[in-house]
Amino acid sequence: MGLLVIVTVLWAFSFSLIGEFLSGNVDSDFAVLTRVTLAALMFLPFTLWRGIPRPLIMGIMLCGALQFGVTYALMYRSFSMLTVPEVLLFTIFTPLYVTLIDDALNRRFSPRALIAAAIATLGAAVIRYDGLSQDYLTGFIILQVANITFAAGQVGYKHLMQRWPVEIPPWRTFGHFFIGALVIALPSFLIFGNTQLLPDNALHWGILAWLGVVASGAGLYLWNRGACDVDAGTLAVMNNALVPAGLVVNLAIWGHDEPVLPLLIGGSIIALSLWVNSRFKRRPLSRPQIQ
Numbered sequence: 001m002g003l004l005v006i007v008t009v010l011w012a013f014s015f016s017l018i019g020e021f022l023s024g025n026v027d028s029d030f031a032v033l034t035r036v037t038l039a040a041l042m043f044l045p046f047t048l049w050r051g052i053p054r055p056l057i058m059g060i061m062l063c064g065a066l067q068f069g070v071t072y073a074l075m076y077r078s079f080s081m082l083t084v085p086e087v088l089l090f091t092i093f094t095p096l097y098v099t100l101i102d103d104a105l106n107r108r109f110s111p112r113a114l115i116a117a118a119i120a121t122l123g124a125a126v127i128r129y130d131g132l133s134q135d136y137l138t139g140f141i142i143l144q145v146a147n148i149t150f151a152a153g154q155v156g157y158k159h160l161m162q163r164w165p166v167e168i169p170p171w172r173t174f175g176h177f178f179i180g181a182l183v184i185a186l187p188s189f190l191i192f193g194n195t196q197l198l199p200d201n202a203l204h205w206g207i208l209a210w211l212g213v214v215a216s217g218a219g220l221y222l223w224n225r226g227a228c229d230v231d232a233g234t235l236a237v238m239n240n241a242l243v244p245a246g247l248v249v250n251l252a253i254w255g256h257d258e259p260v261l262p263l264l265i266g267g268s269i270i271a272l273s274l275w276v277n278s279r280f281k282r283r284p285l286s287r288p289q290i291q
Contacts, residue, residue, distance in 0.1 A: 001226065001229070001230050001234055001238070002226070003222045003223070003225055003226030003229070004223065004226040004227070004230065004234075004235070004238040004241075005238075005241075006222060007219050007222050007223045007226065008238060008241050008242050008245050009245060010214065010215060010218075010219050011215060011219060011242055011245075011246075012242060012245035012246045012248070012249045013249055014211055014215040014219070015242075015246045015249075016246065016249045016253065017207050017210070017211065018031075018207075018211070021203060021204065021207055022204065022207060022208075025197065025204065026197055026198070026199050026204055026208070027189075027193050027194045027195070027196075027197035027198060028076040028079075029073075029076070029185075029188050029189040029192050029193040029194075030189055030193055030194075030197070030198060030199075031208060031211075032072045032073065032076070032185050032188070032189070033182075033185045033186060033188070033189040033193075034208045034211075034212055035208065035211050035212040035215070035216040036068060036069070036178055036181045036182050036185040036212075036216065037182065037185075037212070038208075038209065038212025038213050038216070038217065039178045039181075039212055039213070039216040039217035039220065040175060040178035040179060040181075040182055042212075042213055042217040042218075043171065043174050043175035043177075043178060043217065043221075044175045044178075044179075046171065046172055046175065047172060047173065047174070047175030047176065048168060048172045048173060051168075052166060052168070052173060053164050053166070055164065056160060056164040056166070056173070057173070057176050059156065059160040059164070060157065060160060060173060060174070060176040060177050060180065061176050061177070061179055061180030061183070062156065062180055063152075063153045063154075063156045063157045063160065063177060063180065063224075064153070064176065064177035064178055064179065064180030064181040065153075065180035065181060065183055065184050066149040066150070066152050066153040066156070066180075067149065067150055067152070067153020067154055067156075067157070067177075067181075067220070067224075068153070068177070068178070068180075068181035068184075068185075068216070068220065069180065069181040069182070069183065069184025069185050069188075070145075070146070070149040070184055071146045071147075071149045071150040071153070072146075072185070073184055073185070073188045074142050074143065074145055074146035074149070075091075075143065075146045077142055078090075078139045078142045078143040078146065081138055081139030081142070090139075090140055090143045090144065090147075091143065091146075091147060092120075092121045092124035092125055092240055093121060093144065093147055094147040094150060094151050094236075094239045094240070095116075095117035095118075095120050095121055095236035095237060095239045095240055096114070096117050096118065096121060096236070097147055097148050097151035097152075098117065098151045098154070098155055098232060098235055098236040098239060099114045099116075099117045099232050099233065099236045100114070101148075101151055101152055101155045101156075102155050102158075102232035102235075103232070105155065105156075105159050110232065110233070112233055112276075112277065115276060116233040116234075116236060116237055116273045116276050116277035117233065117236035117237065117273070119237075119269060119270075119272060119273035119276060120236065120237040120239075120240040120241075120269075120270050120273040121240060122269055123240065123244075123265075123266040123267065123268070123269030123270035123272070123273065124240040124244075124266060124270065125266075126262050126265050126266035126269060151239070154223065154224060154227045154235065155227075155232070155235075157177075157224045157227065157228070158224070158227045158228050158235075161228050162228075170221075170225060171221065174221050174224075177220070177221075177224075178217075231277070233277035234277055237270065237273045237277060240270055241270060244266060244267040244270060
């Protein structure tokens with residue numbers, strides 16, 4: 001779980017940088033395309049094409065298209081229909097989709113993971129609930145599709161690595177992930193991008209470079225590798241750990257006026273969900289000892 005914690009802290013700072021410096025100043029489609037391109041350039045020189053099962057390559061590309069390409073394209077669209085608090089609130093359902101998709105792929109039902117995800121969702125709701133507007137149904141549906149694709153991408157990658165084990169290091173195949181994301185990000189910019197909102201100073205370019213190489217390149221790789229090392233319940237809970245982490249960054253660095261009491265209560269509920277998941281984790285049956 002250590003990798004997931006590291007990336008959670010990393011992404012908490014990333015969201016602050018986007019909100020403070022890029023939002024409203026740099027076209028969102030261009031920002032996504034830049035992040036995907038830089039992350040791809042980071043991995044492509046080391047990416048192998050031969051000696052790897054074709055279903056594995058295509059599967060990794062699909063995971064990248066879903067988890068990075070489709071998710072970000074839809075999420076940015078939702079901002080035109082929802083307020084920022086609504087967007088944050090509606091992303092808390094991702095853990096439920098993680099557990100449901102994982103159960104579907106394994107052809108089972110795990111109430112422990114679903115309960116832990118539901119508790120984590122409640123904790124994030126306590127932190128982020130700030131009232132709802134009347135006209136939010138379309139934005140809600142779009143954002144739920146984004147949540148589903150993000151969940152499907154990370155769970156799908158985990159299952160791909162389990163089904164198609166290869167002898168080469170995982171980072172030698174992760175370039176295919178960003179190629180899949182590029183298939184979505186490039187047409188999205190060409191169709192919806194606003195060329196009047198391109199970066200116009202060194203600060204914007206520097207933040208985009210950091211987001212592309214560190215947050216997207218290293219971050220998504222480490223997150224997906226961490227997802228391979230934990231069960232579905234823990235992965236689901238960690239998807240909502242970013243909410244309190246992001247608010248702590250806002251409080252500590254940017255000095256934003258966030259309500260402290262909901263942060264403490266919601267963070268405690270999310271911590272409780274981790275305990276519930278580990279406390280009731282299915283234990284392997286022990287073999288009877290020969291007397």
